[in-house]
Amino acid sequence: MVDFTTKAPLQQWSLEELLAYNRDCGFNGETFFILKDVHEQLTNPAVIALLRRIAEDNLYRDNYSATIFIVSSVVVIPTELENFITIFDLPLPDSDEVRAQIRQFAIDNGITVEENVVEKLTLSFKGLNEFQIRQILNLAYQDGGDIVADDAVLVLREKEQIIKKAGLLELINFKERIEDIGGLENLKEWLNRKAKIFAQLEKAIAFGVDIPKGILIVGYPGCGKSLSAKATAGLFKLPLIRLDVGRLMGKYVGESESNMRKALKLASAMSPCVLWIDEIEKAFAGISGDGGGNEVTTRLFGQFLTWMQEKDSAVFIVATANDISRIPTEFLRKGRFDELFKVELPNEDERRKIIEIHLKKRHKWNKHIDIFRLIDETKGCSGADLEAVVKDAIEEAFIDNERTLTTDDLIKSLGKITPIEKALKDKIKSMEEKFNGLDIQKASKAESKRKS
Numbered sequence: 394m395v396d397f398t399t400k401a402p403l404q405q406w407s408l409e410e411l412l413a414y415n416r417d418c419g420f421n422g423e424t425f426f427i428l429k430d431v432h433e434q435l436t437n438p439a440v441i442a443l444l445r446r447i448a449e450d451n452l453y454r455d456n457y458s459a460t461i462f463i464v465s466s467v468v469v470i471p472t473e474l475e476n477f478i479t480i481f482d483l484p485l486p487d488s489d490e491v492r493a494q495i496r497q498f499a500i501d502n503g504i505t506v507e508e509n510v511v512e513k514l515t516l517s518f519k520g521l522n523e524f525q526i527r528q529i530l531n532l533a534y535q536d537g538g539d540i541v542a543d544d545a546v547l548v549l550r551e552k553e554q555i556i557k558k559a560g561l562l563e564l565i566n567f568k569e570r571i572e573d574i575g576g577l578e579n580l581k582e583w584l585n586r587k588a589k590i591f592a593q594l595e596k597a598i599a600f601g602v603d604i605p606k607g608i609l610i611v612g613y614p615g616c617g618k619s620l621s622a623k624a625t626a627g628l629f630k631l632p633l634i635r636l637d638v639g640r641l642m643g644k645y646v647g648e649s650e651s652n653m654r655k656a657l658k659l660a661s662a663m664s665p666c667v668l669w670i671d672e673i674e675k676a677f678a679g680i681s682g683d684g685g686g687n688e689v690t691t692r693l694f695g696q697f698l699t700w701m702q703e704k705d706s707a708v709f710i711v712a713t714a715n716d717i718s719r720i721p722t723e724f725l726r727k728g729r730f731d732e733l734f735k736v737e738l739p740n741e742d743e744r745r746k747i748i749e750i751h752l753k754k755r756h757k758w759n760k761h762i763d764i765f766r767l768i769d770e771t772k773g774c775s776g777a778d779l780e781a782v783v784k785d786a787i788e789e790a791f792i793d794n795e796r797t798l799t800t801d802d803l804i805k806s807l808g809k810i811t812p813i814e815k816a817l818k819d820k821i822k823s824m825e826e827k828f829n830g831l832d833i834q835k836a837s838k839a840e841s842k843r844k845s
C-alpha cells in the first residue's frame with residue numbers, strides 16, 4: 394500500500410492482506426482501490442474470493458460503494474470475476490494529442506519547431522505512448538539542441554527496438570528494388586502511383602487522399618510474390634515487417650488472440666510501414682469452410698479483418714498467396730484490399746527481362762548471348778527457375794577455367810531443372826480455373842510483339 398501522492402510505501406502488505414483489511418472501507422463512503430501490476434496474484438483463490446466479495450457487496454449491501462481499478466499491461470481475468478469486470482483499453486495518443494505534446498515540449502524547452510516538422514513527427518509518432526514520445530523528443534533535443542525533420546530516424550530506431558523486444562513480428566532486412574523485378578508491369582505501375590502518396594503522406598492526407606490499404610498478390614510459386622513485397626517496401630522507402638500468424642499461436646487460452654492484438658498494435662505503432670503476410674492462405678487455413686480451421690484461427694482471422702477495416706494508420710499490407718482456392722473469401726471482396734493481383738508464369742518479354750536482370754546482377758551479360766533462343770527454350774519456367782539456371786551456368790563457367798558465359802552453358806543448365814509448368818502441371822490447370830470468374834488484375838502487361 395502506498396501514499397497516493399508521494400507513492401511512498403505505507404504498509405508491506407500482500408494483496409490478500411490489503412484487501413482483507415480494507416474490504417469494509419466501502420461503508421465509509423465512496424472508496425477506490427487501484428491495484429497496479431497485480432496480474433500474477435490474480436491466480437490466488439483467496440485474492441479472487443476477496444475481489445468477488447467486494448464486487449458483490451456493491452450489489453447486495455446498502456451504503457456500500459467500492460470500485461477497484463486493476464491497472465496492468467497484461468490482461469488476466471479469473472473466470473470467477475468475468476461478470477464483474479469491464480475492460481478499458483487505454484488508447485494511445487491520437488494525432489491532435491501528439492501534436493499538442495510536441496508543441497508543449499517546444500514551449501517547455503524554449504525552442505521553435507517548424508510546422509512541417511510537427512506534422513512529419515506526428516505521423517511517425519503514431520502508435521507510441523506519451524512516455525516514449527517524450528523520450529525521443531528528449532533524445533533529439535539533447536542531440537542537436539532542436540527538433541528537425543531528420544529526427545524521425547530516431548522514431549524508427551525506437552520502433553525497431555520495440556518490435557525486436559516483443560518478438561511477435563519480424564523486421565525484414567532487404568535490398569530488393571523495384572527494378573529487380575522483371576515484368577509484372579501492371580503491378581509496378583500501380584505501386585509507383587501509391588509510392589507518390591507515401592512520398593508525401595502528410596500532404597496527401599491533408600488533400601483528402603485515402604491512405605493506401607494494401608494489396609493481395611496471388612500466383613504460382615517462384616514468380617516474384619515475395620520479391621514484390623520486398624521491392625514495395627524499397628519503393629515506398631518504408632520498413633518491412635513480416636507477420637507470421639503461426640508465431641502468434643500460444644499454449645494458453647486466449648494467448649493467441651492476445652498476441653494478435655499486440656502484433657497489430659505494434660504494426661500500427663511502426664506506421665508508416667509495409668506489413669507483409671506471406672502465404673496468407675496457410676495463415677488462416679480452413680476459415681472458408683474447407684475444414685482444417687479451428688476456433689482460434691477463426692477468431693484471429695476475425696481480429697485481423699476488423700483491424701484491417703478500422704485501421705487509420707499508414708500500414709500498407711502486402712499479402713501473398715499461392716493457392717487462391719484456400720484464401721478466405723472475405724479477403725477477396727472488394728474494399729478489403731485496394732487491389733488483387735495475380736502473377737502468372739512469365740511471358741516472353743518477361744523471361745527476357747528476368748534473364749537479363751539476373752545475368753547483369755552477376756556482371757555476366759554479354760552481347761554473344763542469344764536471348765531469343767533462351768526465350769524460346771525457357772517457356773514454362775518461373776522467375777525462380779530462370780534465376781537458378783543463370784546461377785548454375787555461371788558456376789559451370791567459373792569451374793571451367795573462368796571462361797566467358799555462353800548461350801549453350803545456359804541451355805545446358807536449363808536441362809538440369811524441371812520448369813515449374815511441368816512440375817506443377819495439374820495444379821496450374823486447376824488454379825487457372827479458380828482464377829476465372831474472380832475480379833483480379835493481371836500483374837503482367839499483355840505481351841508486346843517480339844523485335845529481333
Ligand code: ATP
Nearest residue numbers: 573574575614615616617618619620747776777780
Ligand atoms: P513462393 O510462393 O515459392 O514463395 P514467390 O512467388 O514468392 O514464390 P519469389 O520468392 O519472389 O517467389 O521468387 C524467388 C526468386 O526468383 C526471387 O528472389 C528472384 O530472384 C526470382 N524471381 C522470381 N520472379 C522474378 C521476376 N519477375 N523478376 C526477377 N526475378 C524473379
